[in-house]
Structures are given as C-alpha cells and as structure tokens.
Amino acid sequence: MAIHQRLQQKLLQRLSPQQIQLMKLLQVPTASLETRIKEELEENPALELEPERFEEKENTGDEFDTAEETTDDATTADSYEDDSVSDYIQDDDDEADYKLRDTNYPEFSEEREHPIRSGTSFYDLLTDQLHLLNLDNTQQTIAEQVVGSIDEDGYLRRDTSAMVDDLAFRQNVIVTEADVEAIIEMIQQFDPPGVAARNLQECLLLQLKRKEQVDSLGGIIITILTNYFDEFSRKHYDKIQKQVSIDEEVLRSIIQLVTKLNPKPGGESPDDANELIYVIPDFFIYNNAGKLELTLNSRNAPELRVSETYRGMLRDYEKGSKTDKRQKEAVVFIKQKIDAAKWFIDAIQQRQHTLLLTMHAIIDHQRAFLLSGDEADLRPMILKDIAAATGLDISTVSRVANSKYVQTEFGTIRLKYFFNEALTTESGEEVSTREVKRILNDLITFEDKKNPLSDDQLTEQLQEKGYEIARRTVAKYREQLNIPVARLRREL
DSSP: OOOOOOOOOOOOOOOOHHHHHHHHHHTSOHHHHHHHHHHHHHHOTTEEEOSSOOOOOOOOOOTTOOTTOOOGGGGSHHHHHHSOTHHHHOOTTHHHHTOOOOTTSOOOOTTOOOOOOOSOOHHHHHHHHHTTSOOOHHHHHHHHHHHHHOOTTSBOOSOHHHHHHHHHHHSOOOOOHHHHHHHHHHHTTSSSTTTTBSSHHHHHHHHHTTOTHHHHTTTHHHHHHHHSHHHHHTTOHHHHHHHHTOOHHHHHHHHHHHHTSOSOGGGOOTTGGGOOOOOOOSEEEEEETTEEEEEEOGGGSOOEEEOHHHHHHHHHHHHSOSOOHHHHHHHHHHHHHHHHHHHHHHHHHHHHHHHHHHHHHHHHHSHHHHHHOOGGGOOOBOHHHHHHHHTOOHHHHHHHHTTOEEEETTEEEEGGGGOBOEEEBTTSOEEEHHHHHHHHHHHHHTSOTTSOOOHHHHHHHHHHTTBOOOHHHHHHHHHHTTOOOHHHHOOO
C-alpha cells in the first residue's frame, strides 16, 4: 500500500472586526444608514450620539487601518485584565479622534416631512367587493381562498384541484371543483376587469366581453383571441386574415383595441398610480463656474462618541481596590463594549473616507459628462479603472457603487450608471456602450414599423456609422433595452 504525501501551501487572509464592519457599512445606502446606526446604539450602550458639535480633528488614515487590530483570542477576559484601564478612560482627544462631521456638509432637509402612502391595497379592493356578494358560509370560505390565491398581477395561477385540497386539509371544508369554479366566475366579474384570469388569453377575453366595442366588430375579435391567440401574439397577421377572412383595416382596429387592454389588472390599483419613490442622494455635485465640487450627504457623517458614563465606570474601578472578582468581570464587559463602539465609529469614518475617495475618482473620469449632461460625453469606465485610481480593491468599489445615488444639476443619477464597457470604432477610438445603445434605440424608434429592421440590418447600419460591432452584440444590446425582435415590432 503506497502512501502519498502532499505539501500544500495556502495563503489565507483574516479580516479584522473593523474590516468586516466597513465591508458591511459600505453596502448600506444613506437612506438605510440611520437605521443601521440606531441598531448599533440599541445593541451597544457604550455608543451614543454627540450632544454638541465640536471641531473635527483631521484624520486621514488608511482604508483598513489595523494598528489597533485585535484577534478573536485578544478579546478574552485574561487579555483585557492585562490591558491598562487608563487607555480607556482618557477622553481629552476622543471627541476629536472620533468626530466625523464638520460644517461643510449640506444639511439634507432632515426636518422635511415625506408623505406616507396609505389607502386600499389590491387585496383589500377585492375583499371589499367580496363582501357585497350574498354568499353562505361555505361559499364565503371558498371565495376568501380564491382571492388569497390571486397574485400581485391579478392572475389566479393555482389549480382548482389544489385549492380544493387546501380547503379540505387546512379549513376542513369539503367542496368540489365545480363549487370553486362557480366562485371564480363570480370573482372574474370584479373590478379591475380581467382579474382572476388563469392566463393572458383569458385576461384579455374577460376585459373584451365587458367592452361595448366588441359588438361593433361582430364578435370577430373574440373568435381571434379564442382560436388564433398564438398567431395573434406572434403577429402572424397574414395567417389570421386568411383564416378569418377580414381585411387589413378591420384587423388594424382589432389590434388597436387589444393593445389598449391591461395585461396586468392587479398592477393598477388606485394607490399604485399615485405612488412616488423618494431617492435620498448620497453625494451632491455642484458646478461652480466649470469647477465640480463634491459634498457628502450630512447623513453619512453622524455625530457619535464613546459613552462618558462607561468611561466613568472605569475611573471608579481605577480608584478602587481591584480585588473584587465581579468588578473585574464588569470591567472586561465595559472594555469590550468600548472597543466595539470605537470600531463602529472608526468604520463609519472609514466609510465616509472611502465614499469620497471613490466619488472623486468617478468625477475625474466622467468630468465631461458631469459638465454637459450629454450621454455622448460618457466615457467607458469599469470597476477596475476606479480601483486603480483609488488604490482600493475592486470589491470595495463595487460595494460603494451599489445602491448609491449622486445629485447633479441634470438630476439624481445612480452610481452604476457611470460604469459601462468600451467599444472600439472604425477609427480606433473607444466609445461607451451606452452611446451605442442610444444610437441603436434611435434606429429602432425611427424605423418603418411595417418593415422593422432585423438584427442583421441594425448591425449594418451601426457599422456604416463607424461602430465595429457583431450581430450577436446588437441582439444582446437590444434585449438589454427590452426591445423585441423585428417580427414582434411589426405593425400594420
């Protein structure tokens, strides 16, 4: 029996608690930072908010300063007992060392009141209509089961047999599939039209049957969607004309009517139409006579400090006999909480520094775009470019760019918008892929809708404009723009 020995060397990197804190905080957008800080304040009594504003002492350390790094073994009771208490009770420079905010950050309307969305949800809308029906107890139970099975788009995608089983095993109500189907037909008469449909075909038919225009078409549109729905959805209009024997003008009227129907009845509740999404920018960029000035949202610079109460406890211990075992255990606990507070404060500070460092690099790279607002001035830029300019790791830059927004004079822009790949032109110049997508979108917008451009034709026109691009790349960009293929873009 042969024995094989293998020597393998592995390079492992252990992250300090401070590094882990920073990694997590970098991913948190400004809108969620306050919540994260509140959680830390609740968990750690040694951390508290500054009651007053003091002048900041300049602190420009490295991104991952590990001068005070402690390992897991260093947090034991023995190691804390060996440490000097005086290192924890000195507070002469604490406020300066851990002060994260100065007077240069613009206040972001902290007192602004944002409207809170309220009203009737889609489920409540259906439930209110359900109460208007004259149902017995069993029918009411069935109806509640059906309404609860309708998804957010307004579709009923559960099988009738599955709902029968749920009623039997979970609510001890024995019914047949015919009983459930009868209730479904009732609910399909609810508003919005098309609700409780099993698929898109049934959804459109339910809406059409409630429209007066159907009568004027002699039921032809019902026949088409019932018998030739696949051909209609794939825009094989020539086949439909032959099968139904209608002219192009009638078919055009049918298409116009169908395209006005709602494919997602559950997505248009009265409150959804008025819902507004508020974005809190993480950065502000101002154009001061051609000079771009960057500021960080003040919410990213909270006023935090180590609790003076906890420092006072250590002063009392320093003055005491230091022989009480319980007192020693309490000191170990206090030291741990103070260390955790300092780590968190320093992580906040490092987060602030990393955000500004990364955003400055983005400004330097996209200065032309930020001055003009023209998408054509957007330079190719990837995470590696910013990582090289800042000295940060690519993963760190990615965390900064994730879910962050910057407010410019051209609107509030997501940081990921600035990142795009390069495409080489015929002259050898590198241009942003976003510019190519814009040109591609313009070509499709102004094409002949009766004879839309295929991917090959789009490729040829882009190449004529000097963009060296393959057909598969054109297809990829078209899909990213959510534009269907030429056959599905065809109109009569």
